[in-house]
Amino acid sequence: MGPVTEVFVIAIDGPAGAGKSTIGRALATRLGLEYLDTGAMYRAVTVAAMREGIALDAPDAVAGLARRVVLDVGDGGVVVDGFDATAAIRTTEVNACVSAVAANPDVRSEMVDRQRAWARQRGGGVLEGRDIGSVVFPDAALKVFLTASPLERARRRALESGGDVDEIAASIEARDRMDRERTDGPLTEASGAVIVDTTGRAVEDVLDELTELLEGCR
Numbered sequence: 699m700g701p702v703t704e705v706f707v708i709a710i711d712g713p714a715g716a717g718k719s720t721i722g723r724a725l726a727t728r729l730g731l732e733y734l735d736t737g738a739m740y741r742a743v744t745v746a747a748m749r750e751g752i753a754l755d756a757p758d759a760v761a762g763l764a765r766r767v768v769l770d771v772g773d774g775g776v777v778v779d780g781f782d783a784t785a786a787i788r789t790t791e792v793n794a795c796v797s798a799v800a801a802n803p804d805v806r807s808e809m810v811d812r813q814r815a816w817a818r819q820r821g822g823g824v825l826e827g828r829d830i831g832s833v834v835f836p837d838a839a840l841k842v843f844l845t846a847s848p849l850e851r852a853r854r855r856a857l858e859s860g861g862d863v864d865e866i867a868a869s870i871e872a873r874d875r876m877d878r879e880r881t882d883g884p885l886t887e888a889s890g891a892v893i894v895d896t897t898g899r900a901v902e903d904v905l906d907e908l909t910e911l912l913e914g915c916r
């Protein structure tokens with residue numbers, strides 16, 4: 699299936715801790731659109747594989763699971779085949795394993811199809827994830843690549859889930875490297891994306907900038 703152009707999509711990409719979820723959710727609320735956290739989808743497939751005892755280094759088995767799993771990724775939480783995985787998708791175990799699942803091309807192709815279908819059903823929305831502007835919706839109305847300094851990103855994660863800032867910074871860097879180096883849908887600034895640095899900025903301030911950019915795109 700090729701890219702979808704007939705829907706009003708705002709694509710928010712960027713590395714872990716850059717503010718994608720906070721900004722994406724708040725922007726969707728401000729614009730009266732729905733919001734999809736696509737990272738939660740890869741996390742949910744990872745949880746489902748762990749629950750079913752499927753080895754994450756068995757690509758065909760994980761891809762088969764990705765195709766059949768029933769995912770409900772909403773603002774209220776994440777349900778995987780009837781199991782409430784809202785907490786499970788954020789564990790350190792899943793943090794450590796999800797990049798391997800997200801590097802599986804067949805899993806990606808299934809998730810991309812589901813993301814396009816999600817947006818098509820709603821006429822658009824705010825979608826957040828590593829490849830939304832580069833692969834899933836290259837013709838999005840607005841493509842934003844959020845960044846923040848590595849230290850600020852680690853501090854935000856530490857505030858969210860506790861833990862040592864230096865350790866978190868190391869794990870964020872390792873994950874960034876995997877996400878950037880994979881051949882299929884790597885983390886990269888999409889062509890035409892506006893790079894917005896959120897370091898030290900209030901959410902409202904970033905939202906004002908994005909709303910202005912959007913006015914310029916309409």
Ligand code: DC
Nearest residue numbers: 736737738740796797800827828829
């Ligand atoms: O944004 P996050 O930390 O919840 O993402 C979890 C993992 O999924 C991370 O390794 C990047 C990957 N991912 C991806 O490859 N493509 C997306 N559209 C979203 C997330």
